[in-house]
Amino acid sequence: MSDQLVVEDLSAGYNDMPVLHDVAFRVPKGAVTAIVGANGAGKTTLLATVAGLIKPSRGRVTFDGRDITGARADALPGLGLALVPEGGRLFPFMTVQENLQLGAYAPNARPHLAARMREVMDAFPILLERRDQHAGKLSGGERQMCAIARALMCRPALLLLDEPSVGLSPLMAERVLEIVTRLAREEGLTVVIVEQRVTEVLEIADEAHILDHGRIARSGTAAQFLADRSIQETYMGL
Amino acid sequence: MAEFLNIVAIGLLLGGIYSLVSVGLNLIFGVIRIVNFAQGEFVMLGMYGAFAAQVAMGMDPYIAPVVVAPALFALGCVVYWILLRPLQGEPMMQVFATFGLLMVLENVVLALTRGVSLSVNSAAAQISMSLGPVQMPLARILVLVAATVVAGALGWWLRVTLPGKAIRAVAQDRKAARLMGINVERMYMVSFGVGAALAGLAGCLLAPLYSMSPQIGMNFIMPAFAVVVLGGLGSVAGAYVGGFIVGLTEALAGFYLDPALKHAVLFLVFIAVLIIRPAGLFGVAGAEEVGLREQS
Numbered sequence: 001m002s003d004q005l006v007v008e009d010l011s012a013g014y015n016d017m018p019v020l021h022d023v024a025f026r027v028p029k030g031a032v033t034a035i036v037g038a039n040g041a042g043k044t045t046l047l048a049t050v051a052g053l054i055k056p057s058r059g060r061v062t063f064d065g066r067d068i069t070g071a072r073a074d075a076l077p078g079l080g081l082a083l084v085p086e087g088g089r090l091f092p093f094m095t096v097q098e099n100l101q102l103g104a105y106a107p108n109a110r111p112h113l114a115a116r117m118r119e120v121m122d123a124f125p126i127l128l129e130r131r132d133q134h135a136g137k138l139s140g141g142e143r144q145m146c147a148i149a150r151a152l153m154c155r156p157a158l159l160l161l162d163e164p165s166v167g168l169s170p171l172m173a174e175r176v177l178e179i180v181t182r183l184a185r186e187e188g189l190t191v192v193i194v195e196q197r198v199t200e201v202l203e204i205a206d207e208a209h210i211l212d213h214g215r216i217a218r219s220g221t222a223a224q225f226l227a228d229r230s231i232q233e234t235y236m237g238l
Numbered sequence: 239m240a241e242f243l244n245i246v247a248i249g250l251l252l253g254g255i256y257s258l259v260s261v262g263l264n265l266i267f268g269v270i271r272i273v274n275f276a277q278g279e280f281v282m283l284g285m286y287g288a289f290a291a292q293v294a295m296g297m298d299p300y301i302a303p304v305v306v307a308p309a310l311f312a313l314g315c316v317v318y319w320i321l322l323r324p325l326q327g328e329p330m331m332q333v334f335a336t337f338g339l340l341m342v343l344e345n346v347v348l349a350l351t352r353g354v355s356l357s358v359n360s361a362a363a364q365i366s367m368s369l370g371p372v373q374m375p376l377a378r379i380l381v382l383v384a385a386t387v388v389a390g391a392l393g394w395w396l397r398v399t400l401p402g403k404a405i406r407a408v409a410q411d412r413k414a415a416r417l418m419g420i421n422v423e424r425m426y427m428v429s430f431g432v433g434a435a436l437a438g439l440a441g442c443l444l445a446p447l448y449s450m451s452p453q454i455g456m457n458f459i460m461p462a463f464a465v466v467v468l469g470g471l472g473s474v475a476g477a478y479v480g481g482f483i484v485g486l487t488e489a490l491a492g493f494y495l496d497p498a499l500k501h502a503v504l505f506l507v508f509i510a511v512l513i514i515r516p517a518g519l520f521g522v523a524g525a526e527e528v529g530l531r532e533q534s
Contacts, residue, residue, distance in 0.1 A: 053413065077419035089414035091407050101400065102407050106419035110400070154419065 088147030092136025103153025253485025268472025278455025284441015314434025470521030
């Protein structure tokens with residue numbers, strides 16, 4: 001399987017505070033890759049750097065064979081890379097439909113907006129019911145589904161998900177992870193997911209990387225991590 | 239009764255002027271969150287632009303927006319890119335920069351005109367219309383119509399078109415907007431340019447009504463600030479309605495109390511609204527963090 005995303009020796013942070021140190025990992029096409037680690041390990045910073053929100057101080061990010069290191073965040077949806085940030089960050093005073101329309105803002109996605117909207121509404125029927133409602137009035141689970149659906153509007157090849165189940169009930173969190181699994185297995189979407197519900201995410205992931213104090217501490221298959229009690233105790237607090 | 243109706247008409251027509259000037263100011267604040275002190279100077283440039291268009295091309299001031307508004311749009315874009323963009327992340331510095339721009343524009347025009355008052359003529363400006371006992375100059379009715387059309391068109395554009403939605407998205411959450419593929423800096427530039435173009439349009443339409451001087455922008459900017467705070471910072475509808483509140487308050491207080499007290503009364507109403515409803519009449523509580531106000 002070829003790699004969709006290659007991260008090499010990536011270092012990044014905020015102003016003078018380095019957070020990531022020489023992070024390196026590969027994401028195979030069509031796989032679900034989990035990034036796990038304690039709070040403050042740098043998981044969100046890693047996704048934000050890959051998605052162009054933070055400029056790396058060194059290292060290289062390659063997406064589909066193209067060097068995107070330091071690329072502007074607004075250029076990446078057009079290339080097929082979408083990030084669902086923590087909390088979804090929907091536009092609260094815009095309707096669900098308007099949020100979804102903006103997901104297809106990239107010039108190459110606009111011609112397919114109507115068709116994609118139908119597909120996304122079919123995949124998330126609750127959004128069809130809520131389409132004229134302001135996003136700020138959605139429930140936590142609906143908001144997360146809308147955020148994922150919005151990211152899918154640009155037909156991404158790679159979806160980055162930052163804590164998609166945060167703040168959700170266990171049942172709703174399970175539903176969201178089911179959706180992620182379906183997207184990867186049925187639509188061939190490559191997914192990188194950062195998640196605090198470690199066991200649940202390892203159950204749906206193919207590969208996993210443990211981030212510890214801004215460095216990749218361990219990499220392997222999700223099945224290996226699930227089977228290795230010592231890894232869980234050392235790095236995941238399980 | 240006729241007297242009262244005439245005063246109300248004067249207030250509404252004055253409100254049309256304030257609305258027209260305030261809509262652009264409020265767009266800029268709502269999207270970029272900059273209080274643009276130089277907005278009155280953009281109006282002043284629009285007036286001088288109408289004068290220049292008349293002298294150079296014999297153009298009627300009501301036709302002049304065809305050339306003046308695009309010129310102000312371009313100027314607004316350049317001002318944003320050169321002056322304000324480098325100061326992103328330092329909102330106070332941006333406000334001071336617009337104050338500096340106010341002084342620069344005012345003094346450059348002063349130097350060019352040597353302080354001589356200028357005026358433009360239009361046949362339409364000589365016409366007065368009557369509606370029952372109410373007398374209304376056509377020039378002011380045109381401003382009122384323009385304010386209504388501009389507010390309606392801008393509201394429609396923001397609500398219906400994809401670029402308009404992108405501007406609202408930027409106003410609500412610029413980081414999320416970037417993740418949608420929206421070039422935030424370009425949207426800021428366009429918003430500032432549109433705000434300046436609207437001021438230019440206002441300047442052209444006001445040119446037949448006022449004798450021009452480099453300081454004339456100050457006549458509009460203070461009421462405009464009252465309008466945007468009353469209406470709700472960032473709300474197009476608020477700027478439109480707020481203009482009429484300010485115009486009516488000025489007219490009624492000026493006639494029934496004392497002309498010298500009209501601004502005192504206006505700013506008392508302004509303070510009262512701030513105390514009772516800090517988000518403004520059309521603002522949404524808590525929307526300060528999301529910029530452009532939307533109605534539920």
